Amino acid sequence: MGAADAVAAVMFAAVTLYAVFAGADFGTGLWDLLAGGAKKGAPMRRLIDKALGPVWEANHVWLIFVLVLLWSGFPRPFATIMRELAIPFWLVGLGIVLRGSGFAFRKFAPTLQAARVAGIVFAGSSLVTPFFLGTIAGAIASGRVGAGISDEVIWLSPTSILGGVLATGTCAFLAAVFLTEEAERSGNSELAEYLRTRALISGSVTGLVSLGGIAVLANDAPTLFAGLTGRGSPEIIIAAIAGSLTMVMLVQGYTRRARFAAVTAVGAVMLGWGFAQYPWILVDNVTIANGAGHPATLTALLAAAAIATVLVVPALVLLFRLVDTDQLGH
Amino acid sequence: MTETLLLAQDALLPARNQMAISLGAHIILACFGVAMPAMLFVLHQMGVKGDSDALELAKRWSKISGVLFAIGAVSGTILAFEMGLLWPGLMEQFGDVVGLAFTLEGISFFLEAIFLGIYVYGWGRLPTKTHQFLLVPMIISGMSGTFFIMSVNSWMNAPTGFEIVNGQVVNIDPWAAIFNDAVALQYLHMLFAAYMVAAFTMVSVYSVGWLRGKRDRIHRLGILVPLAFAAIVTPIQPIVGHFAGQAIADRQPIKLAAIEGLSMTESEVPIILGGFYDGTEVVNGIEVPIPGLGSFLAQNSFDAEIIGLNDVPAEDQPPVNIVRFSFQIMVGIGTGLALLVTYAGFRWFRHRNTFLDNTWMLRAFALTGVGSIVAMETGWITTEVGRQPWVVHNVLRTEDAVTNGGWVWFTLIGLTIVYIGMFTAGYGVLRSMSKRWAAGETDLESPYGPARIHELVG
Ligand code: HDD
Ligand code: HEM
Ligand code: HEM
Numbered sequence: 062m063g064a065a066d067a068v069a070a071v072m073f074a075a076v077t078l079y080a081v082f083a084g085a086d087f088g089t090g091l092w093d094l095l096a097g098g099a100k101k102g103a104p105m106r107r108l109i110d111k112a113l114g115p116v117w118e119a120n121h122v123w124l125i126f127v128l129v130l131l132w133s134g135f136p137r138p139f140a141t142i143m144r145e146l147a148i149p150f151w152l153v154g155l156g157i158v159l160r161g162s163g164f165a166f167r168k169f170a171p172t173l174q175a176a177r178v179a180g181i182v183f184a185g186s187s188l189v190t191p192f193f194l195g196t197i198a199g200a201i202a203s204g205r206v207g208a209g210i211s212d213e214v215i216w217l218s219p220t221s222i223l224g225g226v227l228a229t230g231t232c233a234f235l236a237a238v239f240l241t242e243e244a245e246r247s248g249n250s251e252l253a254e255y256l257r258t259r260a261l262i263s264g265s266v267t268g269l270v271s272l273g274g275i276a277v278l279a280n281d282a283p284t285l286f287a288g289l290t291g292r293g294s295p296e297i298i299i300a301a302i303a304g305s306l307t308m309v310m311l312v313q314g315y316t317r318r319a320r321f322a323a324v325t326a327v328g329a330v331m332l333g334w335g336f337a338q339y340p341w342i343l344v345d346n347v348t349i350a351n352g353a354g355h356p357a358t359l360t361a362l363l364a365a366a367a368i369a370t371v372l373v374v375p376a377l378v379l380l381f382r383l384v385d386t387d388q389l390g391h
Numbered sequence: 392m393t394e395t396l397l398l399a400q401d402a403l404l405p406a407r408n409q410m411a412i413s414l415g416a417h418i419i420l421a422c423f424g425v426a427m428p429a430m431l432f433v434l435h436q437m438g439v440k441g442d443s444d445a446l447e448l449a450k451r452w453s454k455i456s457g458v459l460f461a462i463g464a465v466s467g468t469i470l471a472f473e474m475g476l477l478w479p480g481l482m483e484q485f486g487d488v489v490g491l492a493f494t495l496e497g498i499s500f501f502l503e504a505i506f507l508g509i510y511v512y513g514w515g516r517l518p519t520k521t522h523q524f525l526l527v528p529m530i531i532s533g534m535s536g537t538f539f540i541m542s543v544n545s546w547m548n549a550p551t552g553f554e555i556v557n558g559q560v561v562n563i564d565p566w567a568a569i570f571n572d573a574v575a576l577q578y579l580h581m582l583f584a585a586y587m588v589a590a591f592t593m594v595s596v597y598s599v600g601w602l603r604g605k606r607d608r609i610h611r612l613g614i615l616v617p618l619a620f621a622a623i624v625t626p627i628q629p630i631v632g633h634f635a636g637q638a639i640a641d642r643q644p645i646k647l648a649a650i651e652g653l654s655m656t657e658s659e660v661p662i663i664l665g666g667f668y669d670g671t672e673v674v675n676g677i678e679v680p681i682p683g684l685g686s687f688l689a690q691n692s693f694d695a696e697i698i699g700l701n702d703v704p705a706e707d708q709p710p711v712n713i714v715r716f717s718f719q720i721m722v723g724i725g726t727g728l729a730l731l732v733t734y735a736g737f738r739w740f741r742h743r744n745t746f747l748d749n750t751w752m753l754r755a756f757a758l759t760g761v762g763s764i765v766a767m768e769t770g771w772i773t774t775e776v777g778r779q780p781w782v783v784h785n786v787l788r789t790e791d792a793v794t795n796g797g798w799v800w801f802t803l804i805g806l807t808i809v810y811i812g813m814f815t816a817g818y819g820v821l822r823s824m825s826k827r828w829a830a831g832e833t834d835l836e837s838p839y840g841p842a843r844i845h846e847l848v849g
Contacts, residue, residue, distance in 0.1 A: 133490020140483030143475035171823030354487025
C-alpha cells in the first residue's frame with residue numbers, strides 16, 4: 062500500500078466516523094420535528110439538547126477533516142468534485158449553518174416563540190442536510206463525477222437519490238437508537254419506549270430501502286455494484302447481521318448493546334462502500350494513484366494523521382466517557 | 392473557451408465579495424474562540440481562590456463562548472467549502488502545497504471543539520481545578536489554529552515550498568510552505584488582534600453597563616480583567632505592524648506603494664494622511680511635516696528609495712484608495728487604542744480605587760470593541776486587496792483561480808441574507824441572556840425546560 066492509498070484510507074476512516082457520529086446528531090432533527098407541540102414535545106427536545114450539547118461540534122469537525130484531507134491529498138479530484146457538485150455542496154453548507162445556529166440559539170432563546178422558530182430551523186435543516194450529503198456520495202459512487210458530463214444535475218441520478226434517502230434514514234435510525242438509550246439513562250421510560258418504536262420503524266424502513274437499492278445500483282452504478290458484491294461483500298454481510306441484531310436487542314431491551322450494534326452496522330456499510338470503490342477516488346474516472354497530490358505532502362499528511370490519533374482520540378474518548386457517565390450537563 | 396472566460400469574468404466580482412463577507416464575518420467570531428479561553432482561565436483562577444463573583448462571570452462567559460463558538464464553527468465550515476467552490480483553480484494547483492497547514496489546523500479545531508464541549512457543559516459537575524485546566528488545551532489550540540491558518544494566508548503573500556516547471560507545480564515541500572518568510576509577523580499580528588478584539592469587546596459591553604448605572608463587582612471585573620489583557624497586547628501591536636510594513640517593503644513593494652499612494656519610484660517619500668489618490672498622486676491629504684518619514688518607516692532611512700506603482704504594468708496594480716484608506720484607519724485606531732491603554736495604565740497605578748470614576752475614560756472604553764473590530768477588518772482589507780490582482784503573490788492571478796460556475800451571484804446574495812439573519816439572531820440571543828442575568832437568573836433555563844414551559848404554555 063502506497064502513501065496515496067494510506068491517505069485515502071485515513072480519509073475514508075474519517076468519512077465513516079463522520080457518518081456514525083454526526084449521523085446520530087443529524088437524525089435527531091426528524092424526532093424533534095415529530096415530537097409535537099411545545100408542551101408535549103418538551104421532554105424530547107430537552108433530551109435532544111442534552112444529548113447533542115457537548116458533542117455536536119466535535120462530531121462536526123470530522124467533516125472539516127475529510128475536506129482538508131481531500132484537498133491536500135487529492136487536489137485535482139477535489140477541484141473536480143467542487144466544480145461539478147457545487148449545488149449540493151452549497152445546500153449542505155446552508156444546512157450546516159442553519160442547523161448549528163438554530164441549535165445554539167434555541168437553547169437560550171428569549172421566548173418560547175423564538176425557541177420554536179430556532180427549533181424548526183435546527184430540526185428541518187438536520188433532516189435535509191444528510192440527504193444532500195448522500196446525493197454527493199451517490200454522484201461520485203455512480204461514476205458521474207469527473208466523467209466530463211456537463212450537466213448541472215448529475216447529483217439527481219437514481220444512485221444519488223438512493224444515497225440521499227439512505228443517508229437520511231440511517232441518521233434517523235442512529236439517532237433513535239442513541240436517544241432511546243439516553244432516555245433510559247435519564248429514567249424517562251415512557252420516552253424511551255416511544256423512541257424504541259421509532260428506532261425499530263426507521264431501522265426497518267432503511268433496511269428495506271437498502272435491499273431495494275441493490276436493483277438501482279446494479280443498473281445505475283455498475284462499478285460500485287460489482288465492488289459491493291465482490292471486495293466489499295464481507296462488510297455488507299456484517300452490516301446486515303449487525304443491523305438485524307440491533308433490532309433484536311432493541312426489542313429485548315438491551316439498549317446499550319443495540320447502540321453498539323447500530324454503530325457497527327452503519328460503520329460496516331461505509332467501509333463496504335470504501336472497499337467497493339477501491340482503487341477509484343472518482344469512480345470510473347480517476348484512481349487514487351492518479352489523483353494523488355505530491356508525495357512529500359502525502360507523507361506529511363500521514364504524520365499529521367498520526368499526531369491527530371495521539372492527540373484527538375484520547376480527548377474524544379474522554380468527552381464521550383464524560384457524556385456517558387452523566388458528568389456533563391447543561 | 393471564450394464562453395468559459397466570460398463566465399469566469401462574471402464570477403470574479405461576486406466571488407471576491409462573497410469571500411470577503413464570509414471571511415470578514417468568521418474572523419470576528421474566531422477572535423473570541425482564540426482569546427476567550429485565556430480570559431476565562433484568569434477568572435476561573437480567581438474563582439478557585441474564593442472569588443465567587445469571578446466564578447459567576449466565568450460561567451456566564453463560557454455560555455457566551457458556547458454560542459459564539461457554534462456560529463464560528465459553522466461559518467468556518469462555509470469557508471472550507473468556499474476554498475473549493477469559489478477558488479477551484481487555487482486548490483487544484485496548490486491544494487497539496489498548503490494542505491498540510493490546513494490539516495494541522497483541523498487538528499487544532501478538533502481539540503478546541505472537544506475541550507470546549509467539556510468545559511461549557513462541565514459546570515458544577517467536574518472538580519473545580521480539573522474544570523479550570525480544561526482551558527489550557529483550548530488556549531494552546533487557539534494559538535496553534537491561528538498559526539496554521541495564518542501560515543496559509545502568509546504563504547499567499549510570500550509563496551515558497553514549490554517550483555513551477557513547464558506550468559506544473561513540482562518539488563513541493565509542505566513544511567517550507569508553512570514556515571514561509573511572512574508567517575512569523577502575520578501570525579503575531581493576528582494573534583494580538585484576536586486578543587484585542589475579544590478583550591475590548593468585553594470591556595465595551597461592561598463599560599456601557601457601568602455607564603448605565605450597573606456598578607456592581609461583576610461589572611467591575613468584566614471591565615478590568617479583559618482590560619488587563621488588552622493593556623498587554625495593544626501597545627505591542629503597532630510595533631509588530633510596523634515590522635510587518637517593513638517586511639512588505641521588500642516582499643510586496645507594490646502593496647506598499649498602494650498603501651502610500653506612490654505612483655513613481657522616489658526617495659525621501661513623505662507620509663500623507665487622508666486625501667485621495669487620483670492615479671498619479673495623493674490630492675487633498677495632510678502631509679506630515681517630517682520629510683522622508685515614509686522612507687524612514689519603510690526602510691529605516693530618511694532618503695531611502697521606495698518603489699512606485701508604475702514599476703509594474705497597470706493590470707498588475709491593486710486598487711489604491713481602498714488599500715490606503717483601510718491602512719490608515721487601522722493605524723489610526725491602533726494608535727488611538729495604544730494611547731488609551733497607556734492612559735488607563737497610568738490611572739490604574741495612581742488611582743486604583745477610583746479607577747472607574749472617570750466617565751470620559753469609560754465612554755472611550757465603550758467604543759474600543761467596535762474600534763478594534765474595525766481595525767482588524769481594515770487590516771485584512773489592506774492585506775488582501777493590496778495583494779490583488781494576485782491570489783498567490785506573483786504566481787497565480789485571482790481571475791485564474793475563480794470558479795466558472797454561473798451561480799455565484801445567487802450564493803453571494805443567499806449568504807449575505809443568511810449571515811445577516813444569523814448575526815441578528817445571535818445578537819438577540821446574547822442580549823436576552825444578559826437581560827436574564829441582570830434579572831437575577833443564574834442558570835439560564837431553556838424555554839423547553841420544566842421551569843419555563845408551564846409558565847409559558849399554561
Ligand atoms: C486590532 C487589530 C489591529 C491593529 C490595532 C493594527 N493592525 Fe495591522 N493588521 C491587522 C490588525 C490590526 C490584521 C487584521 O490582523 C492584519 C491583516 C493580515 C495580518 O497579518 O494582520 C493586519 C495587517 C497589517 C499590515 C499588512 C501586512 C501584510 O500585508 O503582510 C500592516 C503593514 C499592518 N497591519 C501594520 C499595522 C500598523 C503599523 C499598526 C499600528 C497601529 C497596526 N497594523 C494596527
Ligand atoms: C486568521 C484567520 C482565522 C482564524 C484566526 C481562525 C480561527 C478559528 C477558530 C479559533 C475556530 C474555532 C471556532 C471558533 O472559535 O469560532 C475556527 C473555526 C473554523 N475555521 Fe477559522 N479562522 C481563520 C480563518 C479561517 C479560514 C480562512 C478558513 C477556511 C479556509 C477557516 C476555517 C474554519 C473552519 C472550517 C472552522 C470550523 C472548525 C470546527 O468545526 O470547529 N478559518 N477558526
Ligand atoms: C480571516 C480573516 C480574513 C479576512 C477578513 C480576509 C479578507 C479578505 C478580503 C477582503 C478579500 C477580498 C479581496 C479582494 O477581492 O480584493 C479576501 C480574498 C481572499 N482571501 Fe482573505 N481574508 C482573511 C483571511 C484569509 C486567510 C487566512 C486565507 C487563506 C487561507 C484567505 C484567503 C483568501 C482568498 C483565497 C481570497 C480570494 C482571492 C483574492 O481575492 O485574492 N484569506 N479576503
